[in-house]
Amino acid sequence: MDTQQLKQLAGCLRAFLEDAAIEIGHGQALDLSASLVGLRNWPEVQAFPQRVQAQELDLSATARLAYRLARRHKHEVSSAELLQLLLPPADLQNASTPQIWPAGPEAGVYVTTSQAAIDALVELYQEATDGAVFYAERAGAKHDAAINLGDGGLWSSGLERVPSGTLIVLGPVELDQQSWREASDRVEMACIRAESSGHRVAILFDTPTPTLLGADATTMLLDKGYDDLHEYLVGTVAEDGTLQPGLVQQYSAPLKGHAVTETHSLPGPVKDQLNAMLAKRNRGIIALASIEDVENHGAKIGEAALALTEHLGLAARIMPRHRSSMSKFDQVPEAVGMLPFLPSIESAYAQGYRRFLIDPRYTETEVLARFVDNSLFIACTYATTVDELAMHTVEAKGRNPSLLPWLLAAVVVAPMQNQVETEVLTDLYIGVEDACVDGADDVFDFVARHRTIRIEDQFRALVGKGEIDIAAASEAGIGQRTIKRLARLLGGAE
Structure with a gap:
């Protein structure tokens, strides 16, 4: 980027905030645009032109801007939305390329019922990224490069500021009646993370119906009222650790059981x-x-x-x-x-x-x-x-x-x-x-x-x-x- 581009982006930001009933001055808009290149304000932009030149307008940059908008103006917006706002459509695809493992599989949520598959995925990710860290719950916590997601888990705002394409490992997530609502919330947030920050999320499930896993996860999202968030349920984790596209998201016909006739237990x-x-x-x-x-x-x-x-x-x-x-x-x-x-x-x-x-x-x-x-x-x-x-x-x-x-x-x-x-x-x-x-x-x-x-x-x-x-x-x-x-x-x- 350069200073002229940042000035143009500052104008876009000012108009965007006006639509949200947030009035800011020209100088405030310039200071906001400085966050795109990791600087605090416009004087720093002018003082460090080489740093400005070295920065790209990508999900990582807009994640910083999203954080500053939330902190200074109490306005919540995802990094993906900001990237769409600030970049011409022709440049969006390149800007959305994951920073971590850019040649790897697409961002999205991948599911499995195999702990061995999760372990193989972590090894593959480590090899492809030269030991990059990843974020994990218990399913991936034993690996040296794992950073514990902590109490905030997927809801931690810090995940939006880590490099796009980062691996997140969740689970084991139990599927049963008692846990269904909590599992639905986690699947929902996993898809939101994949959509807004370009992360790859692998979820280890413990379910009585492994063959219905894709359809069950899709049902969770549809029940929450989403029309298209299930598009980020993109595949499975294979036993060799590869992230395979394609997930069966519809149920087959229900099974008709044998007729029950025994009533002797009731008087x-x-x-x-x-x-x-x-x-x-x-x-x-x-x-x-x-x-x-x-x-x-x-x-x-x-x-x-x-x-x-x-x-x-x-x-x-x-x-x-x-x-x-x-x-x-x-x-x-x-x-x-x-x-x-x-x-x-x-x-x-x-x-x-x-x-x-x-x-x-x-x-x-x-x-x-x-x-x-x-x-x-x-x-x-x-x-x-x-x-x-x-x-x-x-x-x-x-x-x-x-x-x-x-x-x-x-x-x-x-x-x-x-x-x-x-x-x-x-x-x-x-x-x-x-x-x-x-x-x-x-x-x-x-x-x-x-x-x-x-x-x-x-x-x-x-x-x-x-x-x-x-x-x-x-x-x-x-x-x-x-x-x-x-x-x-x-x-x-x-």
């Missing part, structure tokens, strides 16, 4: 009431719980609910969270285990599924609210009574309204061994369509009052007949917490 009166309810309403939430000592509470009666709702659309099971022993998710009835196991409701809905087997403890009510008017949620968890179950499932959180009007039914089953056989005690609530409550306590009380089958009545009858006692129920493995709860309901001693 006949409960099935009859559920069928009667489903004949009137088939979109909303069916909450199910068991008090058995099992890994996946409610999965058995979840199987029965799948059978009763077989006619209501394709079903998928949603992965609630990551566990240290992921194999425990397999400890479910065969029909449940054969369902597509997908990382989120958002992903499953985008693929065309309309019945979802979920764990409400790891599912935000506002996510349910987005889809509940066109979906059926079968929520399986642990609870001793349906009022407690409703609290887990539809309780209002923050400013979100309660989903109680969408609670079609809540069922708790408690198998208890009497002197002859196993008695299945049940607590049942059938939804009231015009249910309206203000707070958590109201949800609890409303559901308790409107039960159609009460678990304590059955328990009281068994105790009264001498067929079961509290100590025997405890020894049968029902669990001390449940026994104490039922004892309190009866008003008896624990």
Whole structure:
């Protein structure tokens, strides 16, 4: 650059800020343009002509200007936008060439599920850049040239001032219902960094559906309202570390599972009431719980609910969270285990599924609210009574309204061994369509009052007949917490 060019750019900057209702003088505009060549003000530009001559108008230069605009005038604008403003279209392509690894792959976001691929990429980057530093989270932190992204992570404003083309390594990013929103935010910011600063961002994912990774990441961005940001999801990290262009961003047709017919885990009166309810309403939430000592509470009666709702659309099971022993998710009835196991409701809905087997403890009510008017949620968890179950499932959180009007039914089953056989005690609530409550306590009380089958009545009858006692129920493995709860309901001693 030269001083004459900087004067012209100062005029462009002044007009740009006037459009944003920021009035500055000619001298202030000249001082701003000095940041493009790394100087503090216009007198320094005149004092160091050789330094001015050595500078190029590129993303690094406009990153400095963006920082000064934000600091002095509280005006946020990306380095990429400023480059588009200040350069003629014919010069944009050359100016956008990455400063780091200029002959390397295009800027953008690249995804993988392989730690080995990330390690190979880092080695390749080091070789191609003669040991340039890169920025990393845990997935790349073990390498000597890695700079920890720190608490600010991708949101650190400093990333906009590092040379364009710099490698950023993120992850592992877990994809499951509990982590979906946070993962979406990180994918969004990764694409913004690639767009505004020309960086190459590699993300290591941990997902139950590796083949759907590109489509899942695209869904995250579309759900946030972007029309074109997914264009910066440009490829994958191959096992040899190369950044390969091309990413499958659309889902294939959803899988139709085998028909589920087994309903033996629900007593006949409960099935009859559920069928009667489903004949009137088939979109909303069916909450199910068991008090058995099992890994996946409610999965058995979840199987029965799948059978009763077989006619209501394709079903998928949603992965609630990551566990240290992921194999425990397999400890479910065969029909449940054969369902597509997908990382989120958002992903499953985008693929065309309309019945979802979920764990409400790891599912935000506002996510349910987005889809509940066109979906059926079968929520399986642990609870001793349906009022407690409703609290887990539809309780209002923050400013979100309660989903109680969408609670079609809540069922708790408690198998208890009497002197002859196993008695299945049940607590049942059938939804009231015009249910309206203000707070958590109201949800609890409303559901308790409107039960159609009460678990304590059955328990009281068994105790009264001498067929079961509290100590025997405890020894049968029902669990001390449940026994104490039922004892309190009866008003008896624990």
